[in-house]
Amino acid sequence: MFILSEGPLARIDRRCEIEEVKLIGIHGRRRLPGVRHEGWRTWRNTDLVGGMDTRFSLDRKVVVVTGGVRGVGAGICRTFLQAGSTVVACARRDSDAPVEAAGRVAEFLPCDIRDPDQVQRLVDSVVERHGRLDVLVNNAGGAPFALAADASPKFHAKIIELNLLGPLLVSQHANAVMQSQDSGGSIVNISSVSGSRPSPGSAAYGAAKAGLDSLTGSLAVEWAPKVRVNAVVVGMVHTELAHLHYGDDEGIAAVGATVPLGRMATPEDVGNCVAFLASPLAAYVSGSTLTVDGGGERPAFLAAATVNEATVDEAVVNEAAGEKG
Numbered sequence: 001m002f003i004l005s006e007g008p009l010a011r012i013d014r015r016c017e018i019e020e021v022k023l024i025g026i027h028g029r030r031r032l033p034g035v036r037h038e039g040w041r042t043w044r045n046t047d048l049v050g051g052m053d054t055r056f057s058l059d060r061k062v063v064v065v066t067g068g069v070r071g072v073g074a075g076i077c078r079t080f081l082q083a084g085s086t087v088v089a090c091a092r093r094d095s096d097a098p099v100e101a102a103g104r105v106a107e108f109l110p111c112d113i114r115d116p117d118q119v120q121r122l123v124d125s126v127v128e129r130h131g132r133l134d135v136l137v138n139n140a141g142g143a144p145f146a147l148a149a150d151a152s153p154k155f156h157a158k159i160i161e162l163n164l165l166g167p168l169l170v171s172q173h174a175n176a177v178m179q180s181q182d183s184g185g186s187i188v189n190i191s192s193v194s195g196s197r198p199s200p201g202s203a204a205y206g207a208a209k210a211g212l213d214s215l216t217g218s219l220a221v222e223w224a225p226k227v228r229v230n231a232v233v234v235g236m237v238h239t240e241l242a243h244l245h246y247g248d249d250e251g252i253a254a255v256g257a258t259v260p261l262g263r264m265a266t267p268e269d270v271g272n273c274v275a276f277l278a279s280p281l282a283a284y285v286s287g288s289t290l291t292v293d294g295g296g297e298r299p300a301f302l303a304a305a306t307v308n309e310a311t312v313d314e315a316v317v318n319e320a321a322g323e324k325g
Contacts, residue, residue, distance in 0.1 A: 076190075133177045163208035186229075216287065235296070
């Protein structure tokens with residue numbers, strides 16, 4: 001194992017030129033600048049193009065985003081478009097307006113991810129048009145509010161099919177292409193905090209997302225080393241449909257205030273994390289879940305506890321801390 005020497009080793013001026021890079025072994029032997037050593041890679045001018053770290057570049061990558069025409073999916077598409085990728089958004093229905101960013105427009109292909117024939121046509125069409133498939137983002141999913149005791153078996157089955165079996169089906173077809181490419185590929189599943197905490201009113205959805213998290217780890221092992229598989233676990237997001245879940249603007253603001261960071265995520269917040277996992281910067285990341293929830297949710301007991309509502313007697317505090325006065 002090698003460690004970087006102490007102090008500021010790499011100073012990059014405004015022209016992004018390297019002034020000094022040193023790599024030192026565990027026995028103090030100097031290593032040549034620019035040489036790759038056991039997990040540490042020195043910075044070189046060749047890593048920087050126009051001030052941009054090329055290791056984060058997604059330029060000319062072919063990216064498919066399921067459910068990519070609105071909401072979180074559209075935000076993910078815009079992030080990849082800004083990064084220079086060729087983006088194909090699929091959904092059962094196209095949006096009223098094209099998804100675009102940085103002067104680029106996402107292509108649209110219709111597809112119901114639950115239908116094996118449609119999924120096969122989707123992947124075949126992408127490869128026929130662009131010659132490859134570098135990144136798959138399994139974003140399509142969701143569920144309407146329905147109490148578990150009232151929903152029909154057919155309803156539960158459709159929710160599981162959309163949120164778990166559909167991503168598996170698309171991933172299978174994408175993996176077949178990626179395994180044949182020298183550069184392999186990356187799959188990012190869009191999961192939810194509902195998969196790891198109670199999800200009243202959407203129990204089947206939460207169970208499906210828990211399954212998607214498990215699926216992520218299993219596929220990462222089966223399809224390595226050519227294909228990396230990761231998941232982004234998403235909390236509350238402010239999309240154009242937020243009012244259906246949280247009410248008017250006042251309700252949306254009030255719900256956002258319960259998040260430690262003081263707001264809900266934007267679709268681009270999610271997109272930035274997906275782009276990172278798909279980029280060369282995450283080349284050694286697979287089978288992982290990245291939580292994007294603004295710090296989580298404030299525990300309900302903190303609001304319910306009366307001890308926090310008034311000044312506590314100093315003697316009580318001292319006793320609780322074991323300080324006998």
